[in-house]
Amino acid sequence: MQSRPARTxxxxxxxxxxxxxxxxxxxIWVGKDGWSVEVIDQTRLPHAFETVRLATMExxxxxxxxxxxxxxxxxxxxxxxxxxxxxxxxPSDAALDGAYHMLLATRPTAINLRWAxxxxxxxxxxxxxxxxxxxxxxxxxxxxxxxxxxxxAIGENGLGLFRVKTERLGGKRPLRILTHCNAGWLxxxxxxTALAPIYLAHDSGVKVHVWVDETRPRNQGASLTAWELxxxxxxxxxxxxNAGGHLMQHNxxxxxxxxxxxxxxxxxxxxxxxxYLKALAAAxxxxxxxVALPGPTVDWRIGDGVKEIPIEEREAREITHMxxxxxxxxxxxxxxxxPGSSAANYAxxxxxxxxVTALITERGVxxxxxxxxxxxxPEQRPAAVG
Amino acid sequence: MQSRPARTxxxxxxxxxxxxxxxxxxxIWVGKDGWSVEVIDQTRLPHAFETVRLATMExxxxxxxxxxxxxxxxxxxxxxxxxxxxxxxxPSDAALDGAYHMLLATRPTAINLRWAxxxxxxxxxxxxxxxxxxxxxxxxxxxxxxxxxxxxAIGENGLGLFRVKTERLGGKRPLRILTHCNAGWLxxxxxxTALAPIYLAHDSGVKVHVWVDETRPRNQGASLTAWELxxxxxxxxxxxxNAGGHLMQHNxxxxxxxxxxxxxxxxxxxxxxxxYLKALAAAxxxxxxxVALPGPTVDWRIGDGVKEIPIEEREAREITHMxxxxxxxxxxxxxxxxPGSSAANYAxxxxxxxxVTALITERGVxxxxxxxxxxxxPEQRPAAVG
Numbered sequence: 001m002q003s004r005p006a007r008t009x010x011x012x013x014x015x016x017x018x019x020x021x022x023x024x025x026x027x028i029w030v031g032k033d034g035w036s037v038e039v040i041d042q043t044r045l046p047h048a049f050e051t052v053r054l055a056t057m058e059x060x061x062x063x064x065x066x067x068x069x070x071x072x073x074x075x076x077x078x079x080x081x082x083x084x085x086x087x088x089x090x091p092s093d094a095a096l097d098g099a100y101h102m103l104l105a106t107r108p109t110a111i112n113l114r115w116a117x118x119x120x121x122x123x124x125x126x127x128x129x130x131x132x133x134x135x136x137x138x139x140x141x142x143x144x145x146x147x148x149x150x151x152x153a154i155g156e157n158g159l160g161l162f163r164v165k166t167e168r169l170g171g172k173r174p175l176r177i178l179t180h181c182n183a184g185w186l187x188x189x190x191x192x193t194a195l196a197p198i199y200l201a202h203d204s205g206v207k208v209h210v211w212v213d214e215t216r217p218r219n220q221g222a223s224l225t226a227w228e229l230x231x232x233x234x235x236x237x238x239x240x241x242n243a244g245g246h247l248m249q250h251n252x253x254x255x256x257x258x259x260x261x262x263x264x265x266x267x268x269x270x271x272x273x274x275x276y277l278k279a280l281a282a283a284x285x286x287x288x289x290x291v292a293l294p295g296p297t298v299d300w301r302i303g304d305g306v307k308e309i310p311i312e313e314r315e316a317r318e319i320t321h322m323x324x325x326x327x328x329x330x331x332x333x334x335x336x337x338x339p340g341s342s343a344a345n346y347a348x349x350x351x352x353x354x355x356v357t358a359l360i361t362e363r364g365v366x367x368x369x370x371x372x373x374x375x376x377x378p379e380q381r382p383a384a385v386g
Numbered sequence: 387m388q389s390r391p392a393r394t395x396x397x398x399x400x401x402x403x404x405x406x407x408x409x410x411x412x413x414i415w416v417g418k419d420g421w422s423v424e425v426i427d428q429t430r431l432p433h434a435f436e437t438v439r440l441a442t443m444e445x446x447x448x449x450x451x452x453x454x455x456x457x458x459x460x461x462x463x464x465x466x467x468x469x470x471x472x473x474x475x476x477p478s479d480a481a482l483d484g485a486y487h488m489l490l491a492t493r494p495t496a497i498n499l500r501w502a503x504x505x506x507x508x509x510x511x512x513x514x515x516x517x518x519x520x521x522x523x524x525x526x527x528x529x530x531x532x533x534x535x536x537x538x539a540i541g542e543n544g545l546g547l548f549r550v551k552t553e554r555l556g557g558k559r560p561l562r563i564l565t566h567c568n569a570g571w572l573x574x575x576x577x578x579t580a581l582a583p584i585y586l587a588h589d590s591g592v593k594v595h596v597w598v599d600e601t602r603p604r605n606q607g608a609s610l611t612a613w614e615l616x617x618x619x620x621x622x623x624x625x626x627x628n629a630g631g632h633l634m635q636h637n638x639x640x641x642x643x644x645x646x647x648x649x650x651x652x653x654x655x656x657x658x659x660x661x662y663l664k665a666l667a668a669a670x671x672x673x674x675x676x677v678a679l680p681g682p683t684v685d686w687r688i689g690d691g692v693k694e695i696p697i698e699e700r701e702a703r704e705i706t707h708m709x710x711x712x713x714x715x716x717x718x719x720x721x722x723x724x725p726g727s728s729a730a731n732y733a734x735x736x737x738x739x740x741x742v743t744a745l746i747t748e749r750g751v752x753x754x755x756x757x758x759x760x761x762x763x764p765e766q767r768p769a770a771v772g
Contacts, residue, residue, distance in 0.1 A: 046724035212727070214705065216602060216626040219722055222706075227724035238729040240602040240705055241628050242660025246735035249662070249692050274628025276635070280666040306635050319600065319626055320608070322708045324720025332718045334710025336605055338432035338613035341598070343624040349632035 018185045020049055020231065026190050028069070028077050028144065030137070035088060037081040041068045042186060046227040047325050054078075057086035057099045064106040064113075067218070071187020072261045072297055073147045076116030079103045080143045083120040084136035091129035096121060108310045109270060109348050111262040115296040116143055144189045150294040151191040153362035158197025158257065158292060159204070161358075161365065165254055165288075166206055174207035174235065176254045178244055181215045181272035182224040183259025183292060193259040193292040195225070197360070202234045210236040211247060215272060217319040217345060241274050245281035256282050257290040257360075263298045265380075267353030267368030268305025273346055279355035288357040291368070295361060298373060300380050305350035316343035404571045406435055406617065412576050414455070414463050414530065416523070421474060423467040427454045428572060432613040433711050440464075443472035443485045450492040450499075453604070457573020458647045458683055459533050462502030465489045466529045469506040470522035477515035482507060494696045495656060495734050497648040501682040502529055530575045536680040537577040539748035544583025544643065544678060545590070547744075547751065551640055551674075552592055560593035560621065562640045564630055567601045567658035568610040569645025569678060579645040579678040581611070583746070588620045596622040597633060601658060603705040603731060627660050631667035642668050643676040643746075649684045651766075653739030653754030654691025659732055665741035674743040677754070681747060684759060686766050691736035702729035 018025060031038045037054040043066065044050045052068055054060050060082030063069050069078045086099035100121050107113060123139050124132045166175050183194035191199065201208050210229055215221035222238050229236045239247070247253050256278055262270040269275070269291045282289040302308040320337040337343065356368035359376075366372035374381050404411060417424045423440040429452065430436045438454055440446050446468030449455050455464045472485035486507050493499055509525050510518045552561050569580035577585065587594050596615055601607035608624050615622045625633070633639050642664055648656040655661070655677050668675035688694040706723040723729065742754035752758035760767045 211730075214602065214723075216600065216628055222723040222727070222729075224724075226727035230724055230726050236727065238702075238705060238723055238727050240659065240731075241626070242602055242658075242663065242735075243730070243732050245662040245666070246659060246697070246732050249736065272628075273626065273632060276631040277628065277663040277667055280631070280670055281663055284666055311632065319624060322710060322720065322722055324708060324722040326718055326720055332712055332720050334708065334712055334718050334720060336708055336710040337600075337608040337624055338610075338616050340616050341608070341612035341622065341624050343608075344597075344629070345626075346629050346632050349628075350635070 018190065018228065018232065026144070026148070027074050027186055028081065028189060030141070035137070037085065039063060039069050039078065040186070042070060042224060043068050045186075046223045047331055054081070054085070056089065057082045057102070060085060061102055061106050064103070070220070071182065072110040072112040072259070073151070073188040073193070073294060074186070075107060075110050076112035076296065077140070077144050077147060077189050079106075079113050080116045080120050080140035083117065083124070084133065084140045087124065087133040087136040091132040093125070096124055096132070107312060109261050109312045111299045112294075112296050119143065147189040147294065148191065150362040151188050151193055151196045154193055154292050154294065154360055155191060155196030155200040157362070157365055158290070158360045159200045159206070161290065161360070162197055162201050162206060162208070169254070174209040175201070176209050176211065176252060178211040178213070178247065178253045178256045178278065179225060180213040180221065180241075180258045180275050180278055182220040184225055184228045186224050186228055187259060193294060194257045195228070196292065197257070198234060199232060202232070208234065210234060211244070211253060212236050212238045213241050213244065213274070213278070214238055215274065216241055220272070244278045248281045248285040248287050253287050255288045255290060257292055260291050260293050260297055261348060262305075262309055263291070263293055263359065264302045264305045264308070265298065265300045265373060266303040266305070266370055267356060267359065267373060269351040269353070269356055269368070270305055270309045270348050271351065273349050276349040276351045276355075279351040283355050289355060290358055290360055291356055292360045295363070295377060298377065306352065309350055311349070312347040314345045314347050316345055319343040319345050404576065404614065404618065412530070412534070413460050413572055414467065414575060416527070421523075423464075423471065425449060425455050425464065426572070428456060428610060429454050431572075432609045433717055440467070440471070442475070443468045443488070446471060447488055447492050450489070456606070457568065458496040458498040458645070459537070459574040459579065459680060460572070461493060461496050462498035462682065463526070463530050463533060463575050465492075465499050466502045466506050466526035469503065469510070470519065470526045473510065473519040473522040477518040479511070482510055482518070493698060495647050495698045497685045498680075498682050505529065533575040533680065534577065536748040537574050537579055537582045540579055540678050540680065540746055541577060541582030541586040543748070543751055544676070544746045545586045545592070547676065547746070548583055548587050548592060548594070555640070557593075560595040561587070562595050562597065562638060564597040564599070564633065564639045564642045564664065565611060566599040566607065566627075566644045566661050566664055568606040570611055570614045572610050572614055573645060579680060580643045581614070582678065583643070584620060585618060588618070594620065596620060597630070597639060598622050598624045599627050599630065599660070599664070600624055601660070602627055606658070630664045634667050634671040634673050639673050641674045641676060643678055646677050646679050646683055647734060648691075648695055649677070649679055649745065650688045650691045650694070651684065651686045651759060652689040652691070652756055653742060653745065653759060655737040655739070655742055655754070656691055656695045656734050657737065659735050662735040662737045662741075665737040669741050675741060676744055676746055677742055678746045681749070681763060684763065692738065695736055697735070698733040700731045700733050702731055705729040705731050
């Protein structure tokens, strides 16, 4: 089991990874006691960097539900450790099933949650109860390590696309990249999905500038993506979610890249609300629109994303209230809406595959359609009848 | 010269107009002293309803620049009264030209500003200096009255379209209308442009429900449109700017209607940043996208809106900071962005005419193209050579 600094043993990317105040962090790790789980409290960013200790399965479910942890890959990793904590308390079949269902109900849209829980349950069911706790911690750690390796590979595959585009620009100016929400280090165990190629480009001397959509209502762009890009020294500018179309019309965006919470077998992309609007603008202005995803984000069971992916609705208060720092350093929450007006808060939307230029995965780059995905993941191809 | 209650003498719409605490208001009126100009301080809404007395031309310029007044028609009306205040202080040609240029420089995008200033200067130049002050007040009052009459007519023309759509729905549910920014009572002298048909529909028993885009960064939707719809009792729900595409994909929007700051002779529509993204989603989902405008909003001098309309850039603080009410009723401004991250703030974008279903004006409804506009405003047709 790993302990802080969480990146001990990982040498694939040297020491240039995500550091906070000089300490290298993953977004989730096992504490010094060897069994509790620690995460960065993302609801406190960018105003404070605080970690939270999770000592029960219920605490991990709460952390996912309240978005102390968020981002499809990190939700999956946290749920995996939730199962481990449950097994430590009670390794029975009933406890395993109970934990599975409680964790699965925390967030409806991200498919990695179900993927990680299925991985854990299938693995543990075959074991005697007394062996389950240790096996669960090991499997959860493996899911985390696998996420890190996947994201590194996504970064390299995305970097290849960035290099082609940069060469066409002739190095005259930075590559201008627009991203929506946070698909960075903080959304994963490490490196990020959409931001992985950006970090790799920046570290290898490819000049980039990132337009960061603020990403209402929870402002993951302004508060998380801008924060992590800033900590790493990547040039960036925050814009409102309304601005991307204007920037693309005026040739100020070379490419868009986003993460995703679920991709259907047909290549439809479910991601943070507003992604679809940016993809429409990209198509209208012939700007490439890339989606970065790890294999576990594909939901092979469904085809039509608009019809089949459940879209989480969250509380109106996320829209009507905003938390920030006052000039004298206090953290205050203010109501910004007209008194008495209600709000509706849909958390995700679906970008049809026809608007996606390509999918960038750990296995390579493919068109956003069934054949493209099956080309990368041939093990998912239905066995030929014959 | 009019005094509060500002709607004295207006009988066209009975007493059902915009009231605040039981008093009927226009958004701009001449004070009881007979010469100073009073406006509602829109930077204080929705948290406080306060009026501001403007006693100099410089004060009107300041009110426009700081968006105490905003909305293309109201900016024009305020600038007209700015000229009147300038003439009261000094009716010379030099003062007239100075006021013209100072007021014209306050906001670059809304064409009504130039239109109102041209109206005033052309009218006053022909008069002896001693006659200019009174004539300026009279002309400014006429511009205001004309705006009210125009908006009423826009309301009736838009209502015709709403009725057709409502009949197709068979009255089974309210007509679901999406609007962006504030093109209501507060953006004009009275009634509004995009909201005029909504008020008229509501008042005449056509059931409507309005999706109100919050409209970042200045939140004119959540703070002004929601406020004025709420005061008038029109059912509405605030959504983030990211949500419109999802709603349209799921058949939750029957039509979109927005105002505009400038329409080109070709029918391209400049409006609040983000309008273009909603128009793309409307086109992609076959939802009608209407633009409501008074005749003075057409800029007959230009054709290509994306290339030719100057887009105002405002300060980053409008994005990084947010003002609202704390739970205990204080008004606080909080910084919501990652420390050290900069922001870029483009205030408007241009929706190409091809995405606009129709233009709704005081003279009727027309396709968004040169022939459509010239059909409504034949006096703008270049004289035939022959």
